[in-house]
Amino acid sequence: MVSPHLIIVGDSTKVARSYLSDHGFDFTTIKDKRLTKFPEKRLKHRVVADFSSRQELLHVVDTLHAKKPIHGVLVIYERFIGDASAIAAHLGLPGLPREAAEACTDKFVMRQKFSAAPQKISPDFAVITSEEGVRAFAEVHDFPLILKPANLSKSLLVSKAVDLEELLQNYAKTMRNINAVYAKYAPGVTPKLLIEEFMEGPVHSVDAFVDANGEPHVLDAVVDYQTGYDIGFDDNFHYSRLLPSALPAETIARIRDVAALGCKALGMKNSPAHIEIILTTDGPRIVEIGARNGGYRDRMHGLSNGIDLEANAIRLSLGQQPRISATKSEPIGVFELFPKTPGIFTGIANEDRLRELPSLVSLSIHAKEGQFVGTSSDGYKMCAVVILHHSNSDQFAKDMAFLNDQVAVQTAADTTA
Numbered sequence: 001m002v003s004p005h006l007i008i009v010g011d012s013t014k015v016a017r018s019y020l021s022d023h024g025f026d027f028t029t030i031k032d033k034r035l036t037k038f039p040e041k042r043l044k045h046r047v048v049a050d051f052s053s054r055q056e057l058l059h060v061v062d063t064l065h066a067k068k069p070i071h072g073v074l075v076i077y078e079r080f081i082g083d084a085s086a087i088a089a090h091l092g093l094p095g096l097p098r099e100a101a102e103a104c105t106d107k108f109v110m111r112q113k114f115s116a117a118p119q120k121i122s123p124d125f126a127v128i129t130s131e132e133g134v135r136a137f138a139e140v141h142d143f144p145l146i147l148k149p150a151n152l153s154k155s156l157l158v159s160k161a162v163d164l165e166e167l168l169q170n171y172a173k174t175m176r177n178i179n180a181v182y183a184k185y186a187p188g189v190t191p192k193l194l195i196e197e198f199m200e201g202p203v204h205s206v207d208a209f210v211d212a213n214g215e216p217h218v219l220d221a222v223v224d225y226q227t228g229y230d231i232g233f234d235d236n237f238h239y240s241r242l243l244p245s246a247l248p249a250e251t252i253a254r255i256r257d258v259a260a261l262g263c264k265a266l267g268m269k270n271s272p273a274h275i276e277i278i279l280t281t282d283g284p285r286i287v288e289i290g291a292r293n294g295g296y297r298d299r300m301h302g303l304s305n306g307i308d309l310e311a312n313a314i315r316l317s318l319g320q321q322p323r324i325s326a327t328k329s330e331p332i333g334v335f336e337l338f339p340k341t342p343g344i345f346t347g348i349a350n351e352d353r354l355r356e357l358p359s360l361v362s363l364s365i366h367a368k369e370g371q372f373v374g375t376s377s378d379g380y381k382m383c384a385v386v387i388l389h390h391s392n393s394d395q396f397a398k399d400m401a402f403l404n405d406q407v408a409v410q411t412a413a414d415t416t417a
Helices: 014-022 054-067 078-091 098-105 107-114 131-139 164-185 249-265 297-305 309-317 351-355 393-406
Strands: 005-010 026-032 046-049 072-075 125-128 145-149 159-161 193-197 203-210 216-218 223-227 238-243 271-280 283-290 332-337 343-348 360-365 384-389 409-412
Touching: 005 078, 014 026, 026 054, 046 054, 054 078, 072 078, 072 309, 078 098, 098 107, 107 125, 107 193, 107 249, 107 283, 125 131, 131 164, 131 193, 145 164, 159 164, 164 193, 203 249, 203 309, 216 249, 238 297, 249 271, 249 283, 271 309, 297 309, 297 332, 297 384, 332 393, 343 351, 351 360, 351 393, 384 393
Parallel strands: 005 026, 005 072, 026 046
Antiparallel strands: 125 193, 145 159, 145 193, 203 216, 203 223, 203 271, 223 238, 238 332, 271 283, 332 384, 343 409, 360 384
């Protein structure tokens, strides 16, 4: 039997490539040549195309398809969701509908579609292009208010303001940085800035798989977050992601119901869905939905619940139904480390002791010594990622307490400034 040939659109990861190889899939990554320095040297199973030209991209797809028929289309990164949708439609394969792809990559369009849901599931919002627009929104809404890009990810340039003075300062700073941040993380994408109500409450997320009929299969397990604000930082990044949830069963059921409403409101089909939610006093409200598996969720749900999210994404790409039944429930946490004070990165406090924790699955340090590191609201990414997991909940809790209390990003003043 010939194994299915899958394409990964835009970019892949070592983990994804290893998974496909280990499970007997033939695959090809279609890379954007604008982002590829050495297209023929670094990786096998790869072709390049100019993603700025949809015509050229589809021509490359047709050429590949003629040599080796394509059976499914996968996408890992947010910025390539629209391209993956267009390729799937072009080949007549299961994929995210065009309008849903647009909504999943533009928070303005997403908010518009959420507003048509049978109940309120997201905050009030507006696109802003001037200080006058900022002032006008602030006049008719209560503080705090949030500024956020409509088409970036990972909390980049997201800021919170508690009064008009801080809001205007945040807007000015964002406008100074916005073009450079987009050029670095979303080249070719037109910057678009939103202002919206700040939703008070804890942050959670849940993942789902939406089948060809548009029916969301929502996982039972809800992930609990801590933000930078929760741990005393003046920054809105996601510090921790934890399973299993500490929420009561009734609240988890409400979150799952709102997640399903959001997926249907966007018209999603044939796609994974990662739904971020804030639990307000008025009920769950959706922050955003990504048409992909959530970051770190493959490992989280695999270790904690025994659910294979990558396999489910592949099943959807091949027109099959997902399988989301959990076989266990063990504690796991993913922690993104940012500096409390921006400056020159000098290391991770207590790194040696951290590496000896029984629950440590991985420590990935992204910052380099001597590099300037800063906040997510200023467009910087995390310095390190820590994953803890243990079948014994007491050991996990002990190790997590050490991480929370004793481990931190260390910085020094930039003497060249």
